[in-house]
Structure formats: structure tokens, C-alpha cells
Amino acid sequence: MDKNQRTQFNQMVERSMEQASRNLSGTKGVVSVRLSQEEIDIIDQLVFLELAKNRSDATAMLIREGIRTHQSLLNEIQEYTAELERVKAKIQQSIRNSGLLTRLQNETESDSEGKGEGVNETDEK
Template identity: 75%
Template sequence: MLNKNQKIQFNQMIERSMEQAAKNLPGTKGVVSVRLSQDEIDVIDQMVFLELAKNRSDATAMLIREGIRTHQTLFHELQEYTAELEQVKAKMQRRIQESGLVAQLKQADERGEIPIGGDGNEPEYNK
């Protein structure tokens, strides 16, 4: 059971989420399926029972939005790191493509050969 302070915080979170949901409704983009524990489902069902949300989907969306809002700084940092990683990934893909390795592996695969190692310059193949 929630204490008085927790109930106040919960109600404030619900109010903020409902306001945000009303603003974001036209921008709804898709559906995500999630697996939840029974305790988590119980919280969502309580939100629906108390008419804080129309249904489980809306309740879940409100809780997710609140979690993202609460940890906004962390997620912004995550986006920056993801952008850096995408640049590194693209650079490595170009480098591997330019090295000719992909073409060599495709040719070996077409011939049914399996690379087993070598001196680092030319791969050796075992038929």
C-alpha cells in the first residue's frame, strides 16, 4: 500500500502523463508489445480501475512517458553515444568493404571453401 507522500507523487505523475498523452495523441506512432510481471500488470490495472487511464495500453504508455521524462538527461546522453556508435559502425563497414574482405568471403563461400587463417595478408582456405 502506498503512503500519503507516495500517493501524492503518483497522482502528480498521472496528471503530468495525462496532459502529455493528450498533447501526444495525434503523434502516436506505433504499437509495442511488452512482457510484464504480475505486480506491474496489477499497477496498470489499478490505473484503469481508478479511471486514470482508459485501458491498459494508455496506462502503460503513461508510465513509459513518465519514466522517459524522469530520466530525460540519461536518455539524451544515450542518444549522443548512439550517434557516435553509428558513425563508428559506418566507418568500419566502409573500411571492411574497401579492404576487399567481403568480396573474398563471398567468392570463398561460392566455391564452398572455409577460411582457416593465414599470415594476415591472404587467407588460406581448406576445401
């Protein structure tokens, strides 16, 4: 890592630590993740350097920095997701209004009832 990269990394760590301190009371949940050994080594370095208290804090710090760095892209994704949810709701409503769903459910129910009440060939003899 050259001097410029080290400086940028240190600035990122400082910003993330400040943000982590501000957000600590806002912690809402636990997420389990699988990481490569290289990623774990980086997290362990942050803990070793006492830039984070433990792996969990180091991981949270890096995730927050990634989110902050890519916030505009994440906002765009959120807008697309909201639009997709609106389209999905419209499609579902159209299907409900068409009666197709009711017909399919009725057919499924009658198929399963018919299978349970069928006459066995040996009973007919």
C-alpha cells in the same frame, strides 16, 4: 504508500494524462510487452481509478513518465548510439576498401559451387 508518495504519484499521473491528451494524435504504433503480475496490477489500478481509459493508455502513460523522468540519460544513450553507428560505418568502409569482403564472398561462392559439382567416388569406378 505514505502521503508524500501518494502526492508524487498523483502529480505524475496528472502530468502524464495531460501529456497523453496532447500526444494522442501523435500515436505511431503498437508495442506488445510482457509484464509481471505486480506491474499489471498497478496498470489495472490506474484503469480502476479512471485515471486511464484502458490498460493500453495506462501503460503508455507510465512509459511516457519514465521517459520524461530519465530524459537526460536517454539523450546520453542516444549520443553514444550515434557514435557507435559512426564507428561501425567506418569499420565497414575499411573492410570494403581492403577487398577482404570481396575475397571472402568469392571464396564462399567457389566453395558452394565446388560442392555441387564434385565427382562421386562410385562414378569413378
